[in-house]
Amino acid sequence: MNPDAKQLWRAPRWALAVLLAVLGMLGPFSIDTYIPAFSGIAQSLGATPVQMQQTLSAYLFGFAFMSLFHGAISDSVGRRPVVLWGLAAFTLASAGCALSQSIGQLIFFRAMQGLTTGAGIVVARAVVRDMFSPSDAQRVMSQITIYFGVAPAIAPIIGGWLFVHMDWHSIFWFLTAVGIVLWVANYRLLPETLHLDHRQPLKVSNLMQGYWQLGLDPRFLLLALASGVPFNGMFLYVLSAPAFLGEHLALAPTQFFWFFVLTIGGIMGGAWVSGRMAGKVTPKRQIRIGFAIMLLIAVVNLIANWLFNPHVSWALLPIAIFAFGWAMMVPVVTLLVLDLHPERRGMASSLQACIGASANGLVAGLIAPLVMHSTVLLAASSLSMMCVGLLAWFYVRRRWPEIGAAVHH
Numbered sequence: 001m002n003p004d005a006k007q008l009w010r011a012p013r014w015a016l017a018v019l020l021a022v023l024g025m026l027g028p029f030s031i032d033t034y035i036p037a038f039s040g041i042a043q044s045l046g047a048t049p050v051q052m053q054q055t056l057s058a059y060l061f062g063f064a065f066m067s068l069f070h071g072a073i074s075d076s077v078g079r080r081p082v083v084l085w086g087l088a089a090f091t092l093a094s095a096g097c098a099l100s101q102s103i104g105q106l107i108f109f110r111a112m113q114g115l116t117t118g119a120g121i122v123v124a125r126a127v128v129r130d131m132f133s134p135s136d137a138q139r140v141m142s143q144i145t146i147y148f149g150v151a152p153a154i155a156p157i158i159g160g161w162l163f164v165h166m167d168w169h170s171i172f173w174f175l176t177a178v179g180i181v182l183w184v185a186n187y188r189l190l191p192e193t194l195h196l197d198h199r200q201p202l203k204v205s206n207l208m209q210g211y212w213q214l215g216l217d218p219r220f221l222l223l224a225l226a227s228g229v230p231f232n233g234m235f236l237y238v239l240s241a242p243a244f245l246g247e248h249l250a251l252a253p254t255q256f257f258w259f260f261v262l263t264i265g266g267i268m269g270g271a272w273v274s275g276r277m278a279g280k281v282t283p284k285r286q287i288r289i290g291f292a293i294m295l296l297i298a299v300v301n302l303i304a305n306w307l308f309n310p311h312v313s314w315a316l317l318p319i320a321i322f323a324f325g326w327a328m329m330v331p332v333v334t335l336l337v338l339d340l341h342p343e344r345r346g347m348a349s350s351l352q353a354c355i356g357a358s359a360n361g362l363v364a365g366l367i368a369p370l371v372m373h374s375t376v377l378l379a380a381s382s383l384s385m386m387c388v389g390l391l392a393w394f395y396v397r398r399r400w401p402e403i404g405a406a407v408h409h
Contacts, residue, residue, distance in 0.1 A: 019145030023120030032155035062114025064357035071350030087117025091179030098172035135279035142275030228356030270327030283404035290329025
């Protein structure tokens, strides 16, 4: 924690949480805003469905790759320059998407967007731990998760409205404007939170040593899996939304928002409960409760889809409850990851984001297309991904019982 934290930010704590959450929202906004315009973009540019999928994959893999470096660089040059340069490059990439005349150009600029967007979410996590003690950091991380949950709900609505009333180019001009507003806001408001004494030398040998140190730490890898993989238990349904909601549940596109409202409500509720537990319940116990909720509801979801034909009256609820359990435990696990190597918090946030984004990319490109035709396979895949995270956490708990055992104040 930065010893000068109280002097760096004199405004209310929630105001910093809002600023950091909006930085993190740039990622979901860049994905979800243009999804309603998929068919329109394909017609306009003469693109096949596979090429349109590549605009998503290029973004996700660009995000995963560059996430490795944003935090590590911020450990050396400071948090502020990485955020400001990242936002500037994102703004230019968004303008490039808006001006694209071919599907090849759009895929290229989408990859550029992916390479730059991660700066916000990766550095925001490190800033929280620079500025707050563990229990306060958990409360702020919970607030960020609540605000962050709003983005995937409103992004498709904004994108759909822009597409219908203008054209698909307007969606990327909107993202360009968002980039400009965020750059100005962070230039004026975001303090440099990395203390001079905590900076790492910016040398390739030092970076490689840091990656080696974290990559060979089984605690780090297992905790990153415990937070990143279960997320895909619900992200799978978001990626499969056209098939799951449109075909299996026979909802019209204008009714899709019910799914997003319920799921986001689950995330916001779980994050709120996590914030209330900060400083009162041990991290270990909170993680156990979150996993218990996810495991129970994932099993119920699989059995229900096995026995009954899916119906909108009940099929959306398990995903919302799953989201609640995930959001309850993820702020705690994220802080445990950042505190394993306090001198390399930016790099730890980078690697954690890379592992999560790689899992998301794998699910988007490989798993979702294989299972979206069956609600039973969707439910089974969701349960499987939750179990990967659960097994990782079980191993951490058995092997290193001291991790998360103390209540932080």
